Amino acid sequence: MTLAAASHGFLSPTGVEIAFLLVGLVTLGAAVVTVTTKQLVHAALWLVVALGGIAVEYLLLTAEFIAWVQVLIYVGSVVVLLLFGLMLTKAPIGRSENADSGNRWAALIVAVASAAALVWVVTDAFRTTWIDLDGAVQGSTEASGRSLFQYWVLPFEALSVLLLAALVGAIVLSRKNDDRERSDGSERPGSGKQSGPREQSGSREQPGSRERPGDRARLREDQG
Amino acid sequence: MHLAYPAVLAVLLFCVGLYGVLARRNAILVLMSVELMLNAVNLNLVAFDVWLRDKLHAGQALTLFTIAVAAAEIGIGLAIVLLVYRNRGSSDVDRLRDLAERPDGSDPDDGSDPNDDTPGRPRPDHRAEAAA
Numbered sequence: 001m002t003l004a005a006a007s008h009g010f011l012s013p014t015g016v017e018i019a020f021l022l023v024g025l026v027t028l029g030a031a032v033v034t035v036t037t038k039q040l041v042h043a044a045l046w047l048v049v050a051l052g053g054i055a056v057e058y059l060l061l062t063a064e065f066i067a068w069v070q071v072l073i074y075v076g077s078v079v080v081l082l083l084f085g086l087m088l089t090k091a092p093i094g095r096s097e098n099a100d101s102g103n104r105w106a107a108l109i110v111a112v113a114s115a116a117a118l119v120w121v122v123t124d125a126f127r128t129t130w131i132d133l134d135g136a137v138q139g140s141t142e143a144s145g146r147s148l149f150q151y152w153v154l155p156f157e158a159l160s161v162l163l164l165a166a167l168v169g170a171i172v173l174s175r176k177n178d179d180r181e182r183s184d185g186s187e188r189p190g191s192g193k194q195s196g197p198r199e200q201s202g203s204r205e206q207p208g209s210r211e212r213p214g215d216r217a218r219l220r221e222d223q224g
Numbered sequence: 225m226h227l228a229y230p231a232v233l234a235v236l237l238f239c240v241g242l243y244g245v246l247a248r249r250n251a252i253l254v255l256m257s258v259e260l261m262l263n264a265v266n267l268n269l270v271a272f273d274v275w276l277r278d279k280l281h282a283g284q285a286l287t288l289f290t291i292a293v294a295a296a297e298i299g300i301g302l303a304i305v306l307l308v309y310r311n312r313g314s315s316d317v318d319r320l321r322d323l324a325e326r327p328d329g330s331d332p333d334d335g336s337d338p339n340d341d342t343p344g345r346p347r348p349d350h351r352a353e354a355a356a
Contacts (some may be wrong), residue, residue, distance in 0.1 A: 173304065
C-alpha cells in the first residue's frame with residue numbers, strides 16, 4: 001500500500017491496469033446487455049460473459065482460487081440452473097416485447113443516480129490509493145486454504161449447515177408441488193377416460209363419415 | 225494498480241444489477257440481476273483484501289462464503305419461481321399482486337373477493353389461468 005501519488009504516474013497506466021480496464025469494459029458491456037436484451041436465453045448467455053470477465057478480473061487481482069471457484073460455481077452451475085429455470089417456465093425463445101416492466105424509466109433514473117453518487121464518492125475516496133500487486137500472491141490456493149481452515153473453520157461448518165438447509169428447502173418446495181400434481185393427476189385421467197369414449201363413439205356414429213363421400217362428390221363436381 | 229479501477233467497476237456492475245432488478249419483469253431475469261449485484265460485491269471484497277494484505281484473508285474467505293450463499297439462494301429462488309409458475313401460470317413479478325394493499329379492498333386481477341384466498345384451500349381459478 002502506497003499513499004504517495006508521486007511514485008505512480010497518474011495517467012501512465014501499467015499493463016495490468018490496461019488489461020483490467022479492457023476486461024472491465026467487456027464485463028460491463030455484457031452486464032448491460034444482460035439486463036436490457038429482449039431475448040431471455042441470450043440474457044443468460046451474456047451473463048456467462050459477464051461472470052467470466054469477473055473471473056478474469058480476480059486473476060488480475062492475484063486471487064486465483066476465487067477466480068476458479070467463480071468459474072466452477074457461477075459459470076458452471078448457476079447459469080445452468082438459470083437456463084433450466086427458463087426452460088421449465090416456458091420462456092419464449094425469440095424476442096419478447098414485455099421483458100421489461102413499465103417502471104423501467106424510474107429504474108433507469110434510480111440506477112444512474114446511484115451510479116453517479118457512488119462513482120463520485122469512490123473516486124474521491126480512493127484517488128491516491130494503489131494496490132501493490134508485486135509482493136507475495138495474496139490469493140493463491142495455498143494461502144486461501146490455510147486461512148480458511150485455520151481462522152474460518154466455524155463459519156465454514158456453518159455454511160455447510162446452510163447448504164444442507166437450502167437442499168432440504170428446495171426438496172420440500174418441490175415435494176409439496178409433486179403432491180399437488182399427483183392429486184391433480186388422479187382427477188385428470190378420470191376426466192380423460194370420460195371424454196375418450198365420447199370421442200370414439202362420436203367418430204363411429206359421426207355424420208361426418210357420411211359427409212366425407214359427399215365432400216368428395218362435391219370436389220369431383222367442382223373438378224368436373 | 226490503482227484501487228479506483230476495481231472499485232468503480234464494482235460500483236457500475238452493482239448499478240447495472242440494480243437497474244435489472246427494478247426494470248425486469250420475468251422473475252428469473254430478476255434473479256440474474258441479483259447475481260450481478262452479488263458479483264460486484266465480491267469484486268469489491270477481493271480488491272480490498274488484496275489492497276490491505278489481510279493476514280486473515282478475511283475478504284477472500286467472505287467472498288467464498290458469499291459465492292456459496294449465492295448458490296444456495298439461486299437454488300431456493302428458482303424452486304420458488306417454479307412453484308409460483310406452476311400455481312399461477314406466469315413468472316411475471318408485476319402480476320404477483322396477492323399481497324398488494326388495495327384502497328377499496330377489491331381484487332382487480334381476477335374479480336373474486338379477497339376472502340376467497342384462504343391458505344388451506346386449493347385455488348382452482350389460478351389453476352384454470354395456468355391451464356389457459
